[in-house]
Amino acid sequence: MKKNLEIGRKSGNKNLPSANRRTVVAIKDGKLTAYRSATDAAIILKAKGIKINRRNICAVCHGKEVTNGKYSYIRKKAGGYQWFFAEDIEKYKDLMQQN
Numbered sequence: 001m002k003k004n005l006e007i008g009r010k011s012g013n014k015n016l017p018s019a020n021r022r023t024v025v026a027i028k029d030g031k032l033t034a035y036r037s038a039t040d041a042a043i044i045l046k047a048k049g050i051k052i053n054r055r056n057i058c059a060v061c062h063g064k065e066v067t068n069g070k071y072s073y074i075r076k077k078a079g080g081y082q083w084f085f086a087e088d089i090e091k092y093k094d095l096m097q098q099n
Helices: 002-010 038-047 054-062 089-098
Strands: 024-028 031-035 065-068 071-074 082-085
Touching: 024 038, 024 089, 031 038, 038 054, 054 082, 082 089
Parallel strands: none
Antiparallel strands: 024 031, 024 082, 065 071
C-alpha cells in the first residue's frame, strides 16, 4: 500500500492530501521568507507567537474581498506580513526593489 501511495504522489495525483500545495512568500521589513504552503507558514508562525491562520494567508495571496457586516475590504496583510504566491514573482519583485 505504501508503495502505491509513493507512486501516486510521484505521478502528480491530485486526489492525495497536500497535492495542491502552493509555495507562499512572506515579506516583512524588507525580508523575504518562503514557506512550502500556507498551512506550514501558519504552523511555524504560531510557534513563534504570531496570531495567524491559513485562511487569512490565502485571502491575502488571492486578493479576496473580505466582508464584515456592511463593510468590505481586500486584505493587504496577515500577521503583520505581506503574502504572495511564489509563482507571482512580479507582484513582490517590485515591492522588494522599493525597500
